[in-house]
Amino acid sequence: MVNGNPSRKSALLCPGCRRLVSVDEPKCPYCGLPAPGSRWKNTFFTRGFSSGEQLINTIIAVNAVMYLLSLLMSNSGLNLSGNPMSFLSPDNQGLLLLGATGAIPIDRLHHWWTLISASYLHGGLLHIVFNMLALRQISPLVIREYGNHRMIIIYTLSGVCGFMVSYLAGVSFTIGASAAVCGLIGAALYYGKSRGGNYGQAVYRQVGGWAISIVLFGLVVPGINNWAHGGGMAAGILMGLLMGYHERKQENLRHRLLGGLCLSGTAAVLLWAVFTGLFYRF
Numbered sequence: 001m002v003n004g005n006p007s008r009k010s011a012l013l014c015p016g017c018r019r020l021v022s023v024d025e026p027k028c029p030y031c032g033l034p035a036p037g038s039r040w041k042n043t044f045f046t047r048g049f050s051s052g053e054q055l056i057n058t059i060i061a062v063n064a065v066m067y068l069l070s071l072l073m074s075n076s077g078l079n080l081s082g083n084p085m086s087f088l089s090p091d092n093q094g095l096l097l098l099g100a101t102g103a104i105p106i107d108r109l110h111h112w113w114t115l116i117s118a119s120y121l122h123g124g125l126l127h128i129v130f131n132m133l134a135l136r137q138i139s140p141l142v143i144r145e146y147g148n149h150r151m152i153i154i155y156t157l158s159g160v161c162g163f164m165v166s167y168l169a170g171v172s173f174t175i176g177a178s179a180a181v182c183g184l185i186g187a188a189l190y191y192g193k194s195r196g197g198n199y200g201q202a203v204y205r206q207v208g209g210w211a212i213s214i215v216l217f218g219l220v221v222p223g224i225n226n227w228a229h230g231g232g233m234a235a236g237i238l239m240g241l242l243m244g245y246h247e248r249k250q251e252n253l254r255h256r257l258l259g260g261l262c263l264s265g266t267a268a269v270l271l272w273a274v275f276t277g278l279f280y281r282f
Helices: 052-072 092-098 103-108 114-120 125-146 148-168 178-195 197-220 226-243 253-281
Strands: 011-013 020-022
Touching: 052 092, 052 114, 052 125, 052 148, 052 253, 092 253, 103 114, 114 148, 114 253, 125 148, 125 178, 125 197, 148 178, 148 226, 148 253, 178 197, 178 226, 197 226
Parallel strands: none
Antiparallel strands: 011 020
């Protein structure tokens, strides 16, 4: 005879607020989500990643894989020059094959999907290291205040918006995660300003210092895509305003569905970029 606990069998984590509820509840008593036990609401699209750390590590790992692939697909071989800015940099052909964006890929090749893929490509070792360090620094704050799903929405759509602004400004060829990272900075700026109080002011001052540093860096160092940085940051501020943060609005099913779509859409675009890039390269 097998002894079981029927109460455990009839309970699950609500897809809306991740609290334990009965599968038979007509509505979650905590967040109000209708029918939390519905099977379609408890899928990858609504659950997403189990932790913010897992989400951050996955983004960094995908960026690293795409960077290594861009090196392997470069005709010019490894750049081992003494210039730190160009050390281990892939050539433009490798980057174009894997989804660099700008006026050339979009106008000449009609590759609109590169507005997503370009956020996962980098022009050199220092480029990817700096961007991933910035991501590692800012993303825990955004995840804590907005949640995993809103973080990936902000990250993905800020990259798209930043590169769209860059394209409209006539930038011919561009890559990098900095537009998406600037979106996270924009969302954190909005949070700090909106929340107020000692904590909000501290967040606003700290993140504001990062934003000013990015602007100054872009004005001093040649080749920086300031259009993408500015567009990404503005998009992050706007999405912070529209979606809200935990203290004003908990993550809901719409956030989880849109976050799942951002994840699956990004995965599909990157797989397509790798498949077509390998096909045309080899």
